[in-house]
Amino acid sequence: MRVIVSVATSADGHVDDCSPARLRLSSEEDWRQVAELRARCDAILVGAETVRRDNPSLVIRDEALRAARERPDIDKVTLTRSGDLDPAARFFTEGGGRRIVFSTRPLALPAEIILLTGENAAREIVDTLASRGYRQLMIEGGPQVLNMFFDKGLVDELRLAVAPFRVGEAGAPRFDMPCGMLPVDSWMAGDTSVSRHIAHRDETLLAEAVEESRRSTPTHGAFRVGAVVVTLAGQLFKGYTHETAPHNHAEEEAIAKALAAGARLEGATMYSSMEPCSERRSKPVSCSQLIVKHRFARAVYALAEPDTFVRNRSGEVFRQGGVEVTVIGSLAPLVREINNHLI
Numbered sequence: 001m002r003v004i005v006s007v008a009t010s011a012d013g014h015v016d017d018c019s020p021a022r023l024r025l026s027s028e029e030d031w032r033q034v035a036e037l038r039a040r041c042d043a044i045l046v047g048a049e050t051v052r053r054d055n056p057s058l059v060i061r062d063e064a065l066r067a068a069r070e071r072p073d074i075d076k077v078t079l080t081r082s083g084d085l086d087p088a089a090r091f092f093t094e095g096g097g098r099r100i101v102f103s104t105r106p107l108a109l110p111a112e113i114i115l116l117t118g119e120n121a122a123r124e125i126v127d128t129l130a131s132r133g134y135r136q137l138m139i140e141g142g143p144q145v146l147n148m149f150f151d152k153g154l155v156d157e158l159r160l161a162v163a164p165f166r167v168g169e170a171g172a173p174r175f176d177m178p179c180g181m182l183p184v185d186s187w188m189a190g191d192t193s194v195s196r197h198i199a200h201r202d203e204t205l206l207a208e209a210v211e212e213s214r215r216s217t218p219t220h221g222a223f224r225v226g227a228v229v230v231t232l233a234g235q236l237f238k239g240y241t242h243e244t245a246p247h248n249h250a251e252e253e254a255i256a257k258a259l260a261a262g263a264r265l266e267g268a269t270m271y272s273s274m275e276p277c278s279e280r281r282s283k284p285v286s287c288s289q290l291i292v293k294h295r296f297a298r299a300v301y302a303l304a305e306p307d308t309f310v311r312n313r314s315g316e317v318f319r320q321g322g323v324e325v326t327v328i329g330s331l332a333p334l335v336r337e338i339n340n341h342l343i
């Protein structure tokens, strides 16, 4: 199950101020984008303190977003030790999705109560939801709960929205950027500055490469491939098939961006949705040779290149060039689906 965190802060890192009223941090445009992200998730989780303080409804209201979902309503999840949750809170009363309360004690609430039994509540929650078929969980705070999931290394993606004003109250709750997240994109949503970060681990980075491959146009002459380069300094560069020129491969596109930015590639890792080529008709240098030439330490991919155009032997090139290879086959079905025009 993929875990996505969405959080909004002030320019000085606060998620709220000290007043009893809920602090509005997002612009209209940011709200709209967060609603779209919510609509791509099966469930949304907030901590019990957020339910008590903010009384959020956590529903998807937009009819178009609801209509595009398998089930129009999103399921809601919270967690508590104290059990201090009001059955009249909007968490329980609004929307048609399932409500789940993870609790360390039995409770009488209008929700399914799942007892937490171990020390690692975040892991238990993720495993329980995944075993029930949830594919994407969105966590919207507050900081206590966010830190719990980050500390256990369970967050795949973070969407951080930063408002253009400061709170300036030392006692106000805050969110600090956790270690181990790599910045991928940033943009403005109205006057809110938004950035997207992903976890620095193979599965998440390869999944990012697979998503990147969706940007390439299906043609009968090439596979749709996405690539992500991660340098030892933690810089990240992406590319996809034919992004800037008709014969360019995804790996070449990502390497070109890294070189243009002056990044050092020695020791870097190349994540490719499909095995980097070892032979190509259109150019003299293959992507695996390019990876060796720039002294990458690792190549990670999901699917071996089918024999459609050439017989790929990247394993040999990488062995001779001292590049360690990791294949993560769990993402291969997705790569096949994205390339169903050829496979």
Ligand SMILES: NC(=O)c1ccc[n+]([C@@H]2O[C@H](COP(=O)([O-])OP(=O)(O)OC[C@H]3O[C@@H](n4cnc5c(N)ncnc54)[C@H](OP(=O)(O)O)[C@@H]3O)[C@@H](O)[C@H]2O)c1
Binding pocket: 006, 007, 008, 009, 014, 015, 016, 022, 023, 025, 046, 047, 048, 049, 050, 051, 053, 054, 079, 080, 081, 082, 083, 084, 102, 103, 104, 116, 121, 122, 140, 141, 142, 143, 144, 145, 146, 148, 173
């Ligand atoms: N700007 C944003 O994006 C955003 C989003 C959401 C919230 N917020 C703000 O964040 C603040 C609240 O955040 P917070 O950090 O104080 O609280 P929180 O993360 O919302 O909730 C913490 C609560 O979760 C429960 N909990 C934590 N660990 C648990 C465990 N291992 N097992 C069972 N239950 C556990 C406890 O509930 P019990 O106390 O019931 O035991 C704990 O008090 C509010 O000011 C809210 O406005 C901001």
